[in-house]
Amino acid sequence: MNPLRSAILAAARSDRLRSTIAAAPPTRAVVDRFVAGETTADALRVARALVDAGCAVSLDHLGEDVTDAAEAGRAVDAYREVLEAVAAAGLADRVEVSVKLSALGQGLGAGGEAVAYEHAAAICAVAADAGTTVTVDAEDHTTTDSTLRVVAKLRETWPWVGAVLQAQLRRTEADCGTLAGPGSRVRLCKGAYAEPESVAYRTADSVRASFARCAGTLLDGAGYPMFATHDPVLVRVLTDRLRATGRDPATAELQLLYGVRPDEQRRLVDEGHTVRVYVPYGTQWYGYLMRRLAERPANVAFFLRALAGR
Numbered sequence: 001m002n003p004l005r006s007a008i009l010a011a012a013r014s015d016r017l018r019s020t021i022a023a024a025p026p027t028r029a030v031v032d033r034f035v036a037g038e039t040t041a042d043a044l045r046v047a048r049a050l051v052d053a054g055c056a057v058s059l060d061h062l063g064e065d066v067t068d069a070a071e072a073g074r075a076v077d078a079y080r081e082v083l084e085a086v087a088a089a090g091l092a093d094r095v096e097v098s099v100k101l102s103a104l105g106q107g108l109g110a111g112g113e114a115v116a117y118e119h120a121a122a123i124c125a126v127a128a129d130a131g132t133t134v135t136v137d138a139e140d141h142t143t144t145d146s147t148l149r150v151v152a153k154l155r156e157t158w159p160w161v162g163a164v165l166q167a168q169l170r171r172t173e174a175d176c177g178t179l180a181g182p183g184s185r186v187r188l189c190k191g192a193y194a195e196p197e198s199v200a201y202r203t204a205d206s207v208r209a210s211f212a213r214c215a216g217t218l219l220d221g222a223g224y225p226m227f228a229t230h231d232p233v234l235v236r237v238l239t240d241r242l243r244a245t246g247r248d249p250a251t252a253e254l255q256l257l258y259g260v261r262p263d264e265q266r267r268l269v270d271e272g273h274t275v276r277v278y279v280p281y282g283t284q285w286y287g288y289l290m291r292r293l294a295e296r297p298a299n300v301a302f303f304l305r306a307l308a309g310r
């Protein structure tokens, strides 16, 4: 892995850097590029604009790695509030939510998985009432088995719960086969976490090749694939394949992150694809922002310029 990317991803887990960077006022300009704002109203405003522009949306209330049960409970409250607001705004057919199990208590010791399941189930129940769906984000590889167990359990009650698989993990091709069944919603992404060679492909080419193989498995299956990438090579492969098979655009999604390649979002909508934009909001933006910086050296330069006040 590129040393700059490794260093930034390590910084993403540093509490000391988190408080130093969060205290620097010019950081705001960088945050605003990738994060919709801090409040439910901010999230709704951005979601509505994207829906008006022809996109679907997945709202992510920022937070991860919570260290106490009360914080996990507050995350559930935030999701309840935003889901009720989505329903009240009449956006439930276009706007869903994404959740991170580490924000819901997954890492809270031996019972963490059960706590995260209970909290995720509470969010799914509100989403069902609101008339929308939930997708469970993927985090680092030490959580994959636990996360997929929770998703499987949630799907017993809410079969529309989405799973996320990371093409950089060597296990993912097999996971795609397991999860490609009827009705199964699966988001395929490259993976944003620094992972060891023993479990992950570590070069850009090998990750891209894995993504293409995994995408093939999902497209050959009976589920609902959601391809989350900004990579122009992969976008071309995917759109060619969707076009060549004459697949109904309503049966697969292309997904992008808020603030990344907005021109491409518009182009894909204009081509008739179902495009969903992942929109993070809230005050806990540090880990998310650092992963976005790690993806692209030009973002680091942008960030440093903002910190220097230029």
Ligand code: FDA
Residues within 6 Å of the ligand: 136, 137, 138, 139, 164, 166, 189, 190, 191, 192, 193, 228, 229, 230, 231, 232, 255, 256, 257, 260, 261, 276, 277, 278, 291, 292, 293, 295, 296, 299
């Ligand atoms: P890659 O990083 O190779 O980027 C290709 C090109 O896209 C770049 O050359 C650049 O032009 C542009 N680009 C990419 N990232 C950019 C950025 N940050 N800023 C500006 N331009 C950028 N990961 C994870 O581990 N768990 C998850 O649950 C999710 N969920 C998720 C949802 C959605 C909708 C998306 C799009 C992505 C995720 N990810 C994720 C993140 C994903 O794993 C991956 O880290 C990023 O999408 C970057 O990988 P790309 O496939 O875009 O390619």
